[in-house]
Amino acid sequence: MRVKAQVAMVMHLDKCIGCHTCSVTCKTTWTNRPGTEYMWFNNVETRPGVGYPQEWENQDYYKGGWELKNGKLRLRAGGPITKLMNIFYNPNMGSMDDYYEPWTYDYDHLINSPKSEHLPVARPKSMITGNYMDKPEWGSNWDDDLAGGSEVVSRDPNVKGLQDHIAMEYEKTFMMYLPRICEHCLNPSCVASCPSGALYKRDEDGIVLVDQEECRGWRFCMNGCPYNKVYYNWNTHKAEKCNFCYPRTEAGLPTICSETCVGRIRYIGVVLYDADRVKAAASVEDPQDLYEAQLNCFLDPFDDEVIKAAKEAGINEEWIKGAQESPIYKMAMKWKIALPLHPEYRTLPMVWYVPPLSPIMNHITNEEELNTDGYIPAVDQMRIPISYLASLLSAGDTSVIRKVLLKLTAMRVHMRSVNVGGIDEIGKSKLLEEAGTDVETIEEMARLLGVAKYDERFVIPTGRREMDDDLHYRQGACSLEDLAPPEGLVTFSSERGK
Template structure:
């Protein structure tokens, strides 16, 4: 058992209000310099929609992530031959138009313009060329709140029934906040010819060594989530760093700290690195269960002993034992990885959204005799859509989580109104009153110290080989050695 520790973030999609406070806080701290104007390490997308960069989920176009090749994994677009041929050109990388040409406005013209009969305006200019832009055709969150638009929603690769966008009564919308997933099997790390990207041994954060990076951009092509960016000014790759200067001192990430909806939880997971490859070789609809099986119980004495042998401190073991992330991902099983079929084993997890609560109507859910929820099969956000987004197409896992979330709401509604609720409703969803109360607390009233449980690090006490050596363990070692 090769036990490793990983910092993980969980997002509750039912609570995201799309305010973009997370994106702005990240932007102000990390990407406010020349060459990084178009970088949004944290962004919030409207779903259904094309996302940022446009259609990043379409791996037939961008060819990111991994594929099963018999009994092993291989990068979808790379190998010895393609690596050499594409050393100076990346045919599958998003173009600037897939993001947007970064722009600003000439506000100085408002007070420097000569006297005239017209009101002066602040004209747009390109932050790359400095030239005036006659027309702006894209920008960050360009399709924000346009899930009903046939231009954007109909192009969402997760949407099986595209007739939904033509029927206003069936249209739905949810927000999807995204950061780098700091995957257990990161394609960006495996694809880098110069080995500039690496996964830290003490917390699993994936970083870019700017001194080593040669700007080949294989990482951008290989990342299926397109969360590695190219700085056109410095010629280096840049990405989300999980706010490691903050988390090393026990503070939570800037995006999580600023979240108005309190949708995020940050904590520690322990996992068995030796089982990562085996789990990733499963079929698409089995990947969620396989990924959960890699996550270990931090209260198991054998797991703790193996973790200590790998240099995991007692402080981190304690944090893993109390981790809100472990409770949501493993104990309650209500959180899911984003597009597990990309086979990078992402470490950002999402709690699926529920339909809007209704007061009356037809086809009410069989569990909701008070007229609170529609039938699961007729929810505004189709199970098929959520399954394609979060479960590799496995609808049963989505339905299981939705039943749990519905039962929790019914229980708390009855408790608040002084009504009685059949215990079978909780039991059939895999809950009892104690676990329902605990889950409700995590979702709603848990204070800062319970939502963010991040142990401080003493990096000077870490083995230098461990700090930068995990790009070579497990599956990454085999894959990179084969290249």
């Protein structure tokens, strides 16, 4: 057993209102420099839709993530030899047209234009070339709230895979929001794709980072990541990605996207996992078993043996306590209501999602007279097809989604009967049994999902500075490398303790 700690996030999609506050605060924090204009470490997609970059789930195009070939785990875009052969031209990498050409507006013209018959306008202007753009044709959330209509929706790779046709008639449409950040995977394919070895997973907290001094700009990480969450800075010619706001999490603060989330949909906590089980888990035959396999990598932070092994691996009391109180551990492992995004990419992602329930219930009109069992068929006839959610969150296994939705429904029904009175007691119905849960758990769930305060949603132990090599020296230095005192900058990778 090789115990490692990982900071992880769960997003409760029911509460996402699609306001993009997370994206904007992230952008103003991290990607407001030249070369990063088009980057969104955090973005919010309307589903069904093509997302950002367009059709990022289409792995026939981007060839991201891992695949199982003859029982062996290999990179879909090819191993080291293929990569070195393709190093002069990467055939699978997206171009700026797959993302979008960032633009600003010629605001000066509004103030400085000479007197004329017509009102002056601010024309869009490319932030790449400085040329005027006649009409911007795509942006990071161009198809927000189904704005693209059936034309864009039909290009959603998840829609293409559905058995039944999705009607885009007004009365039958459905949508949901999907906020996305880097998944900080347990088996990251971006790290494996990097020829220079510049990408790495941090030992202490599992955050996946790019060493800006070692990155040589070979760009295989861009499409090597199946979530397309590594970006190429055209100005510095190096890769950049979500860093889980490590300067904040090291100080015990949540990431800026979580901190500013209006709907308070995000939860951050620590989980312990066994690094020795990762490879086997990523290599299971059936993609639908990947969710269970990933769950098996996680360790019970209350188990004495796990605690002992964790301490031996250098994980301190505070982090073990963090893992025990972790909201992620509760939602993903204990209650099993959070699911990984696209487990079939075999990267074992660590940002999980509680699937949305509310649109299911919208068409129940007789809730006052409905007995508890009456909710069970409602789950199966939900507005968002279970198969669509399954395509996103469980490699197509609808039974996993159904179980989660039944738990959430049971929670809803029970809390409704507690607060406004129900037709019958939940204990007498089959709902609890079908959902595989009990009243006590449901009430705990309702608290965490509904009313949990800041310290319950974000349980983040601080960075383990006491193990730093030279604390006295680092006093007053910023953890952003370039801001540290110049005499402290190490130059050669051998000095950086790889």
